[in-house]
Amino acid sequence: MDIFKHKVSRRAALAGGVALTAAGFSTAKVLELSADPTGEKDCAPLISPGTGESAGIEFGALPPSAADLDWAQQAGFISDASCLNRTPVYGIVRIQSEEDVRQALLFARQQGLKIAPAGVRHSMGGQAFAPNALILDMRSFNRIELDEPNKLITVQSGATWHEIQNLLHPRYAVKAMQSTDIFTVGGSIAVNAHGMDHQVGAIAQTIRSMRVMMADGSVRTLSRTADPELFRLVVGGYGLFGIILDAVLEVTENVIYQTGRRVVSYEDFPALFRDELAANKKLGLMYGHLSTAPQSLLRELLLYTYEEQDVPDAVIPPLGEVSSVKLRRFVLNFSKTGSLPMRLKWFAEKNIEPRLESCSVTRNQAMKDGEGCLVSRNEPMHDSVPYLRNNLRGETDILHEYFIPRANFVAFVDGLRQIVQEEKVNLLNASVRVVHQEDNFLNYAPVDVFSVVLYINQITDSAGDEKMRRVTGQLIDLTIQMGGRFFLPYQLHYTAEQLEQSYPEIRVFFAAKQQYDPELRLTNTFYEKYAPSFASA
Ligand SMILES: Cc1cc2nc3c(=O)[nH]c(=O)nc-3n(C[C@H](O)[C@H](O)[C@H](O)COP(=O)(O)OP(=O)(O)OC[C@H]3O[C@@H](n4cnc5c(N)ncnc54)[C@H](O)[C@@H]3O)c2cc1C
Structure with a gap:
């Protein structure tokens, strides 16, 4: 996702602060919307049916062979970046070596446990764990x-x-x-x-x-x-x-790019890409943001480009961490609160940010006139998005991604707009990316596509969950109608039929899993939920 990818200078923070004070926005509200998270967000009690009980293992009551493993947690729960998937587990072991993985697999076999590897758990449908499984925390295995x-x-x-x-x-x-x-x-x-x-x-x-x-x-x-x-x-x-x-x-x-941005109509984007952008081999990075403001909803597209430049005397500074975290977090969270704040966010992105952009790369010689803003490739890609995490209760932000054959992009966006308006979806961000045909087995892009990435605010009560389920179902139906596919690391709000319509190879995929892992030792919530629907009779 490319929210606020462009770096903003300190002046932006100051300008934002002044604007808010002028608008008379209460200090308490500003502090609430910009506050750092106090820990991993947990939106319980929305627990998947059947997973409400802890695995019931007493700490220290594991079999002797458990002593060979480095336990980060025994029993208890795990969740993911959605904060909606609190799931009881057998335990979590820290992995630091290949031998640790082997020992964990051996232990799982001896104890008849399922096992799941987990990274930073930013998938949002429990793909990195399963109820009562042994979880491998891979983060310390990082040479x-x-x-x-x-x-x-x-x-x-x-x-x-x-x-x-x-x-x-x-x-x-x-x-x-x-x-x-x-x-x-x-x-x-x-x-x-x-x-x-x-x-x-x-x-x-x-x-x-x-x-x-x-x-x-x-x-x-x-x-x-x-x-x-x-x-x-x-x-x-x-x-x-x-x-x-x-x-x-x-x-x-780590080449040098000149940054660029322009506003185009979403209807013109496919032709612009075909006739101009695709041929420009110097265009190293590129993405678009569709407007989420009511007056131009999903019509204006702000296109960001990074075009390679030959700058032999470039002075590349060390990589820094993202700046103005609280301001970015505030702008995002403020935009959730109504249509005026959402308009302000889009206005600021179009009109204020370009003036405040930080251009980190300099030259030993004086910059030429009109040379624009220079950054090295690592800079826009070095964003740990701390501003996406917040301390707000009772709500969360959920990602979706849809891969649409290029000829159907405009029709898809029109259908998306209709769903967003009819369902009053609190859409925070809508990015567009160019994705070429891929060739892995469970493939989201069997043909060249444009992808549309949505970031949607959700209330974490059962009504909010039901609404997200309904909206996801509609968006997936629209995607299938357009000949596209939906991305699988996100919430499991789709039916087995929708999964097969989007990924006709899913049946063979699950059959191959059985062939390579006959004891079905490796698992996750996605597999546990959908594989039974495709089991051969
Ligand atoms: C804010 C945000 C932005 C995102 N932006 C993008 C984007 O720009 N492009 C994009 O493609 N996706 C994007 N995603 C989705 C993201 O790429 C996936 O969720 C990805 O899996 C996250 O990596 P992770 O380390 O958190 O993996 P986890 O969520 O921990 O695991 C994901 C899957 O990988 C498996 N896994 C983990 N480690 C191993 C291992 N060592 N061996 C085998 N399997 C393993 C897990 O079992 C699980 O099935 C985004 C998600 C979020 C929340």
Whole structure:
């Protein structure tokens, strides 16, 4: 997601503060909407049916072989970035080595437990855990080695893009990743993540090889040529075929971009892309934001471009963390409160932010006239989105993503607008990305598409949940009608029929899982919910 991707200077914070004071907005409200989170958000009691009880294991009452594992938690609950999926687990073990993974698998087999690998749990439908399963917390399994001459990294699957960028900067940059840097490599391969670099494509395109531990403890090395069938299943396979241990990924130069932005009509975007943008091979990163303001809802599109420049004397500063976190968080949360604040957010994005943009790259010589704003590739990709986390009770923000064949983009956006208006959806952000055809097995883009990423505010009571379920169902039906597919790391508010209509290969996917993991040791909430509908008679 590309919310507030562009960096804003300190002057922006000041200007925002002055504007709010002038508007007489109460200080208490400002503090509430901008407050840092006090911990992981938990929106219980909305617990999936049948998962309301803890696994009932007493701390310290585990079998002796449990002593070989590094327990982060025994029994208790786990949830994910949606805050809506509180689920009881057998326990969570910290993984620091390949041997830790093997021991955890052995323990699970001995105890007859299911097992699930988890990254930073930013999937939003329990894809990184399952009721009463043993969870592998992969985050400490994060060694990274750079092979500079070949522009490759060998990275353990718990490393995050943020950690990788800190190692690569200033010379190199990640080639394919999400639009923010918080995710683990394992979690990213398991969904075949994609981001702002449409030329490269999704992460699958940058994997030279990867090592995967199967449920029986054996290790296989996969690539497009070695074990290609399993490679295609593991990429976008949601951890159901094996635990990804490490991967060899291509990296690229940390080139300099000139930033650009322009407002276009959503109706003109497909032709603009076809006739102008697609041919420009210097366009390294690109995405659009559709208006979420009532007067131009999903009609105006603010297009952000990053065009490569040859700047031999560029001075690239160290990578910094995102600035003005409280201001960004406030603007987002304020926009949830009504149509005027939403108009202000869109106005600010179009008219104020361009003047306040931080252009971090300078030159040894004086800048040329009209040279514009220069940044290095790592900068827009080094965003840990701390402003998306908040301390607000009784609400949460949920992602959706729909992949639409390019010829149907305009019709899809028209249908989307109708649903948003009729259902009074509190739509906070709507991004557009260019996604090329992919070739993994459970594939969200079997043809070239544009993707539409939605960030929607949800009230966390049962009415809010029911509304999100209804809206998701409608958006998925619209997507299917347009010949598109929906992204699977999000809420499980769809039927088995919708899943099969969107992914006709799902039946074969689940059958292949059974073949590679006959004891069905590896699991997650998605598998537990949908696989039974596709079990062969
Ligand atoms: C704010 C936000 C922004 C997002 N932006 C984007 C975006 O720009 N582009 C995009 O493509 N997606 C995006 N996503 C979705 C995101 O890419 C996925 O949810 C991704 O899986 C998150 O990585 P993670 O480390 O949190 O994985 P988790 O949520 O922890 O796990 C996801 C899946 O990966 C499996 N898994 C984790 N580690 C391993 C391993 N070592 N071996 C095998 N399987 C494993 C888990 O079992 C689970 O099925 C976004 C999500 C959020 C919440």
